[in-house]
Amino acid sequence: MISLCNKIDIKKRFLLPKLQGKYNLYCTTKNVERTRIKDLFKMDIKEAQHKNFKICGWIKSVRTVGKSYFVFVDINDGSYYKNLQVIIDDKIPDYEYILKTSTDDAIECFGELKGSIGKKQNVELCVYDISKNHYIKLFKQMNQDTVEEKEKINDSGNEKDNHNFNSNGHVNNYNDSNNNNNNNNNNNYNNNNHVNNYHDSNNINDNIIFTKNSSGHINEDNKTKGAKHNKEDYYVISKKYHTKQYLRNYPHLRARTKLYSSLFRLKSDIIFETFNFLKKKKNYTYINTPILTSNDCEGAGKLFYATTLFDQQIKNEQREEDHMKKGITNEIAGNIKEKCYYQNEHLEYISRHKSISKMEDFDEMLLKNVSSNDCISPNNTESYNTRFENDFFKKACYLNVSSQLSLECLCCSIGDVFTLNPSFRAENSNTFRHLSEFLMLEVELAFSNLKDIIDISEEYIKEMITYALYKSEDVNYLNEYHDKDLKNKLENILNKKFVLITYDEAINILKKENVFYDFQWGKDFSFEEQKYLATNYFKAPVVIINYPTHIKPFYMKLNEDEKTVSCMDIIFPDVGEVVGGSEREINLKNLKKQMENKKLNMKLYDPYIQLRKHGNIPHAGFGIGMDRLIMFLSSINNIRDVVTFPRYPGSLFMYIIMFYEFANYYYFIFLKKKKNIFFFFFT
Template identity: 35%
Template sequence: MKHTKVKDLLNSTRSLHEVKAKGWVRTFRNNQFIALNDGSTLHNIQCVVDFENTPDETLKRITTGAAIAVTGDLVESQGAGQKFEIKVKHLEILGDSDPDKFPMQPKKHSLEFLRENAHLRVRTNAFGAIMRVRSVLSFAVHQYFQEKGFVYVNTPIITGSDAEGAGEMFKVTALPFDNTPRTEDGKVDYSEDFFGKETNLTVSGQLEGETFAMALGQIYTFGPTFRAENSNTSRHLAEFWMIEPEVAFNDLDDNMDLAEDFIQYVIRYTMEKCADDLKFLETRLLDEEKAKPQAERSELALLEKLNFVLENNFKRVSYTEAIDILRNCKPNKNKKFKYPIDEWGADLQSEHERYLVEKHFKCPVILFDYPANIKAFYMRLNEDGKTVRAMDVLFPQIGEMVGGSQREERYDVLVEKMDALGIDKEELNWYLDTRRFGSAVHSGFGLGFERLVLFVTGMSNIRDVIPFPRTPGNAEF
């Protein structure tokens, strides 16, 4: 007999004869009431055991974490809190769980404890909800771009180029650490390595994505990226997923339109599909907020924050205008900012971005036309010679959500910028070919998927929205 998902049983419109459910025991009360969950929903289904006709040996094995199968009738529940329950006729233990050693007991655990047990934390309500939301968000990403006619491109994970020019990359090598081959001047001889050259884990699929956009029109990548940045903070991961569309013939205005439409689409879709999970996460967040000092509490509840993004047009503001606003605002004049804004050219921090969104404009903000010297080499230089056609999308409580730009399509200008920054043109000769042969205006952006999941779930630490976080000093599981 096939088993039915708990979610489908709970959504049934009538009682049913002879159903089968499989899952894990959350609680077992009074030798009679099992709360069973199979991961398909936040909610458990109550299974009522006929304890008088169930062997004591079996009852003893019904412990928190045990995997079981129950067969019986789906009947209207006699208790409050659920419409249906299963009146168990047959119960089978599929996998025992030692009640004294199982870490996920039915009580509140700290997030630190759960990170130490990342292989089991998904059995809790909170992490089950987070991972279901993550899954639906991921699907929404693909659905949006597929509906818009984008081509999904898998760009390389191993690369010889540094897209960001930051140098914070993980090296990939098959060379031995003992007796590493070296050149006459003592440097590592990568010609003897697996690829015959120095290679790294990618920080972005953008450069390769651009080459496909210049043939297929509009493409997107959605895959893992890596940063060897020693930042042990609640906002950084060493391994994370990136969404990167690239569109031929789009200028910066088109790029801003795309980013706004895309973000609103995936959030709206997830709110429709994950209503129960998001409501649970909102309640959890509200309980956490009560323990904080009043000054540190969020002004918006989770669902209010998500609707804030859906119901407001994104305000478009130049970097120069934003600097004027920040330089003259009270927090800056009263030295409340950790990083004071003194002059044009400053690299904005999260506190500045949040001020613009939450206090000044009170809507999502897209900043554009940033100083060239704080942005990447591939961004199109403006006529003023000092700013580039860059854009950042700023959200409440999180700051930057999206970073993108109109790409520099002019061969001579791009080469000049690469020379000025000491970027090896031979290494990126293939990239320059897109400017030699049929170059055209094109644009794109990058969105760190975990940062989006962080925003949608209301979690405060990015390590809690990815199944197995990779951070400095931590590569467990």
């Protein structure tokens, strides 16, 4: 093989010719598997040293020293919070393009692993020997427009290969001591490990520097006024450290920062450990419960509808003129739209039924419905089924609020069960603790009571804290760069027993401390009251039991006093409620009475009632908000920062929403898109 290759020009041996302007395709090491950067750091350097590996990732910084003939590139592939230092020799093809790369440009490298002489890393990858098939590949160059752009730059002689670099490895423009050029292109950089912005010498307008004002908009530097640049091509997170609030505007990119990649990896690990704990250690059965449901588990009526009725669009273009004749203006239509959102808290989905033969009848029905204060709910609408007779399921369908009712059915058949599913609630809450879509761990235990679920909840949470403290490297990063007191907080919780108090005792504490002296019996605790109990008073997680009946769902077991139910909430410092659970009502008489008091549609819950008639057993269950648990484990104070694509009122990122304005009415058509929520955390 070597003798044959000696007869071939070295570059031709490793690079295919350009085909129709496409990027060079490498013909060697094609079958070499990619190695994750985390795996390289975990390898025994004595055994792995001098072996060749292929890595792929995103460039975080580029450094050169003086006029040396090699470059240092920090690369991260998302598998580890540390960057891998790659040393690239200038004899490697496409070396010149490395000096023109931007933050987070994707790259593939094949080189030799060596022990590092530097103090910041144990290993580094050296790409230096073409005879060993070493190469680099910049994925950005595979774009035809990018290649042509680079060729124009080379022709105009504007490329600048010399750079200097700060101590953190971020690129500054290099100015030789013998060069009298000005320093207009130099930028300032912070002293932390976050991604900084550096000058992209690949840009035709070399002097353009972007800054951001307080509102996050891009401004051009005064020195570059009048210069031309396409702001759409500006990389919004290439600059120095950004606030979490700013990065929430770019959920598709923020995982490239060390903070968010660490948070999402931690969440993935906690979910994996959850299955280990419940399945392997406790031998519970995992149940895949449905997302689509026909009932409201909590009885609150704040649901998301899943419907195909919007497919039945009215095609009569004369309708607009009919409305205009009736005096229905844009202003009136806007008021109707506002009522749909804020009075009913959701759009009422109305189809053109067969019984509606005239357009006037449809208009009258529409105006009548949008002015009503009643929601289309299985629990408060007499015409519940008739309104959805033309829908896909022939009845109203909702996104799941809780998997509890499904789990109870299985619990009464195969014993202890659990599920991990997204839940949806159409509450118009714009707080740092609430989302419209959130991940819930729900557990249902057969032949159990309130004490059993309190014990298992505490055991599970402490198991997750133990993992985060002693096994998670991402928590180490968060403790060092985000909250230096994080590990101390977790250790304090781990070593403390959860405090158990009743609802009445909690009220007495709040009144005794003269902090919430006006609190009245029968109210639920606000976040401020929860925070005071857990953070200020007990300084530990607090389990509050025996809440009043009227503020809890129908399925909770009625206590002997008939005023309270056998339930519990676990309140965590700084986060609030993380766990909620209860014994389930097994007395059929009490159950029906509770359902009547809550004004539930008994027909929808007939399968649930049958469980009490046949094979009835005592059982209890609880649900844990996984996102809030991650908030506590990572010391993050906003739930939107621990969810990859948070859903809340007014925010549905990466979903297509088409607005059809037809006859001054607004029809919202949500295009279907297949979701893959769970599997994301395990990849």
